[in-house]
Amino acid sequence: MLFCMSRYKKQAYLFLQAALCLLLLCCTSAAFAQRHTISGYVRDAQTSENLIGAAVYDALSGQGTTTNSYGFYSLSLNAGDSVALMASYIGYGRQRLSLKLTKDVTYNYALSPNTSLATVEVMASKEEKIEESTRMSTISVPIEQLKAVPALMGEVDVIKTLQLLPGVQSGTEGASGLYVRGGGPDQNLILLDGAPVYNATHLFGFFSVFNADALNHIELVKGGFPARYGGRLSSVLDISMKEGNMHEFHGEGSIGIIASKLTLEGPIKKDTASFIISARRTYLDVLARPFMNKEEGVVGYFFQDFNAKFNYRITSKDRLYLSGYTGLDKFHTRFENNDTYNNSSYYSKETAGLGWGNNMLSLRWNRILNNRLFLNTTATYSRYQFDIDVQNQDRSEENGEVTRESSSRLIYLSNIRDYSIKTDFDYLPSPSHYIRFGSQAIQHQFRPGAIQLTDEIEGDEINDLKQGSKTAAVEASVYIEDDVRLSDKLKMNVGGRLNSFFVDGETYTSLEPRVTARYLVNDRLALKASYAKTSQFIHLLTNSGIGLPTDLWVPATKLVQPQRATQYAFGAAQTLLDGQYEVSVEGYYKTMKGIIEYKEGSDFTTTISNNWETKVTTGKGWAYGAEFFLQKKVGRTSGWVGYTLSWANRQFAELNYGRKFPYRYDRRHDISVVLFHQLPRNWNFSSTWVYGTGNAVTLTESRYIVGAYETVDSYSSRNNYRMRAYHRLDLGFSKIKTKSWGEVVNTFSLYNAYSRQNPFYMYFAGAKDGEKASFRQVALFPIIPSFSKSFKF
C-alpha cells in the first residue's frame, strides 16, 4: 500500500488511532479485572539457555502463554485463585508451580532435559498445539533434529533442512537458496540474533553460512506475517544463537571430509555472564597445496566463519547480549613466471582473488519494565561485500639492472551495509491479550558496483580510475499487534506496520495490515486464515537466479519502485492419535509488484553504482498453491511428509515480449519425506526423499544468420521448457559412544543413495564429429558417501 505523502498522512493517522484504541482497550480490560501476574523466565537447568516458545499454562483455569524470544513469560490470573502453573518444553521434563495467587509473583523455571526422549523426536519445538496457535505458515526446527538430517558431504545445513518443508524450495542441485512460496532469494528476511544476513551461502551457494553448533533456535515464517516482522515479501527466517552455558565449560565439534568446526562455551562469571565461540573452516585448499607447484600456479578456495556471543545478567531485570558473526569465502589464484636468457631476465606475477562474506554485530538489552511489560532494544550492524582483486606485475632486467617495470591492479566491489536500532515491547495485560509493539530505524548504505583501477609503468601512474558511488537510505517503521482471544473458539492476531523509506529525496511509505484468525471447530481441529501486506525497499539484481555472490543489492529509488506483496492464506490444522501426529493443509495466493530483473542485454559486468537503474525492468509476480504437512512428533520413529502443489509466474513489460512466463523455480509438485528412527544400542537412522518437478529453463529453439560468422539463437518464450524431474534419497546412520569425558557421534551418510542423475543445468550441444545436435543435461552429484565424527565434552 504505497501512496503519496498526503494520503500517507491520513493513513498514518488512522494507523495511530487504531493502535491507541487497541492499547486503550487492553489497558481498560486489564484495569477492570482483579488480577495478579506471574512472570519470569523458562530456562534450561543445565546451561541456563533460554527456552524460546516454551508453554506455560495454568492447569486449573486453562489459561496459558508461551515464552518469547528471550524465554520470558507473563501470565495474569484472577487474584486469590489457586494456581497450578506448568512449564513444558519438548525434550524437557515438566515443572509445576502451585500457589495461591495473592500478589504478583516472579518465578524462573529451570527445566531439565529429559534424556529418555529421543533428540530427534519432534518437529515443532513448542508445546502449544498446532490447532491452538493463531500462527500460520510458521515452523520451528529443533537444532538436534537439524543435525540428524543426512547432509551433503556431512556438512549440517540449516537451510537445506528448511528446504524439506512444504512451500520452501531449493534452487538447483545442492544449493542453499531459499525460494518460499514463489518468491525470490532476496525476499527472505534472514535474521541472526536480530541482524540481517544478506548472503547466507558459502561455496557459491552449496552450503549455508550458519554453523548449527552455535545455534539455539530457528523459526521460519512463510506467510501470515505478524506485524513485528517487515522489510521482505516472502519469508522471515529468525535464527537465535546459543547464549553460552552459565554453569560449566563445554565444547563440541566435528571433523568432516571438507570442513571441521569447534564450539566452546562456558561461564565468565557463574550464573551471571557466559560466552560461546564457534569457528568453522574448510580445508580443500590445505589438502590440495602439497600437489600444487608454485612455478605452475596456485589455485585455492576456502570458506570460514566465526560466531561469538557474550551475555551478561546485569540485574534480575536487565540482561545484555553481544553477538557477532564473520564469514568469508575466498577463491584465489597466483601465477608466477621467471625467465632468464643470457644476461636478461623477465619476471611476471599475476594474482587474482574473488571474495565475499558477511559481517554482523548485534547488541541487545532486555529489561523487564514490570511483570507485564518486557522491553528489548537491539542495535545491529550488518555488512555483505563481494569483491574481485586482480593484480599484475612485470619486470625486465638486463645485466642486473631493471629496464622496465609495470604493475596494474583492478578492484571491483559491491556491498551493502546496515546500521539498525530497534525497540520491541511485549505487553501481556491479561491472558486474552499478548500485545507487541515497537519501532525500528535502519540506515542502509548501498554500493552496488565500484571499480578502482591503477596502472603504473616505470613508477608513473598512467591510469587511476575510480567509479561507483554510494547510496544512503533510511528505513523507519512502527508496528503494533495483539494476539487476542475473542472467545473460546476464536482467536486472532491483529496488527499493522507502518514503514517509510527515505532515499535521494524520495519518500516511500507503506501501511501494512496483518491479520491471522484461528477458529476451533472442536478440541482438535482448527480452521485458520491470514491476510498480510508486505513491502520491501531493497532489491537483488541477479542474472542467474541461483544466488551467486555477484548478485547486487540495490535500493528502491526515484526510478525504481519498492517491491510489495499481498498474501492470503487459509487452512486447517489438526492433531491426531493423542497428539502423536499433526496434520495441516494450507492454501495461499500471493501477488507481487515492483520486482525487478535485468533488461535484455544487461548483467553485472556492465553495471556500476551510477547506472544500474537504467539496466533493470520492473514487473509483477503471482504465486499460489496448496501445502500439505503431516508430522509424527513422538516415538522411536518420527518424521514428516510434506507436499506442495504450486504455481509461480512473472511478467515484465520489457521481457519475453511482455508476456507472462513461469518463474525459474515454478515447481508444480514438490514432495519431501523425512524419517528418523532410533535403533538399539545407540544407533540412529535417518533418511530423506525428495521429489520436485523439473525447473523451468529457457532453451533455444531456432537459430538464424545475420552476416558472415554471425549466428543468433532464438527462443519463443522465457522458461519455455522443463528439466526432467528431480528426486533423491539420502540416508544417514549415526552411533553415539559415551566416553568418560563426553560423547562421540560417528555419522555415515549417503547423499543421493540411488545415484539419480538430477539435472544441474542444460545446454545445447551442436552437431559435431558425426553426432547429431542435442540438448544435454549435466548432473552434479552422483552418490556421495561421507563420514564425520562429532564430539561433545
Place this chain on the structure above:
Amino acid sequence: MKYKVKLFALFALLAAGMFGCEMEQEVDLPEHEPKLTLRLALANVDTLAEHSIQYKYSALFIGRSQSVLYPDESLTGMANATVKLYDESGNVVEEYAHTGYTQSEYGYKVEMQGYYASTKNFVPEPGKTYTIRASAHTFQDIEATTMLPEKPVVTDLSFDGQPSPADSYTIEGDLKLTIADEPGKKNYYRLVAVPLDSTYARIADSPARSIDAYDGADFGNNEKPRLGDLFSDELYSSGKITLLTRIAFPGIDYASFQTGKKRYARYLEVQVQQLTESEYLFAKTLEAQWRSDDNPFAESQNVYSNVNSGYGVLGGVTVTRVVVEAL
C-alpha cells in the same frame, strides 16, 4: 610420504564425488518454420566502399532461420531474395542485388552468400523514415522500418598526438571531444577514429583505440564513451557529451614498407555516429547473448528485432566527420 598418500586418497575421493555426469535429454521442440532475416544499417554516406570502412553493418545481408537441431553448415545467406527500400511516400528509392561478398571493417573482402549491394547508390537523409521489404520463394515476406537520426553536432574536438615512447611507429595522444546531445530524448552513439595519410586516404586496417581502459576485464560501465563502442546518453543530462580518452593508432601504413613508398599518418579522422535505437538494441542484445553463451546459469538473451515476420534489424546511422592533425 604416507601422509601424502592418505591426503591424495582423500582428495581423490572428494574429486570423484564432485565429478559431474552428463547425458542427453530428449526435448520435444515444436516444428520450426524458417523465416527470412535481415541486417542493414542505413547510413548517410555516399559510397559503399567508404561506408563499409566506417560502419561494419552497412552492407545488406539477407539470411534465414532454421531449427536449432539442424547443422550450422546448412545455415546460409539467401542469394535469391528481392529487396527494395521505400521512402515515406512508398516510392522505391533503392533496390539491392546479390553480390555474395562484403568488406570487413578492417578492409578485407568477406565472401558469403547473402550479401547484397545497392544498385542506385541512394543516400538516405537524416530525419527521414524508410521501409525495407524482402521476399524469397517459399518464405513469408518481411518488412522493417526505421527513421534515420539527425546528424550529430560536434562542438569541440582536439588531439595532441605524439610518437609513443614505447614504439616510434605508434602515435598516442589525448582526444577530447564534445557532442551536442539533444536533451529529453534518448540518443545513441558510436565513436570511430581512423588515421589518414597526406592525401586523406586511410592508411591502416585498424582504427584508433582507447588505451586507458583495462584490457584484462570488462567490468564497469559500458555506457562510458570509448572509441569503437556503442553508448547511450543515459549518463548525460546536460545537453552535451564530453569524451576525454587517451588513444593510440599506427603512425605508418605497415604495408607500405614492402612497396618502398612509406605512407605516414598525417591526419586523424574522427567520426561521431548517431544510431537509431533499433541499431543500438540489436548490437547490445547480440553482445549480451554472446557474453552469456558459455554460462549455463545466465538468463538466456533474445536478440532485439524490428523485422516483421522475420528476424534481424533495419538500423540507421548518421555520421559526422571531423579531421584533425595527427601530430
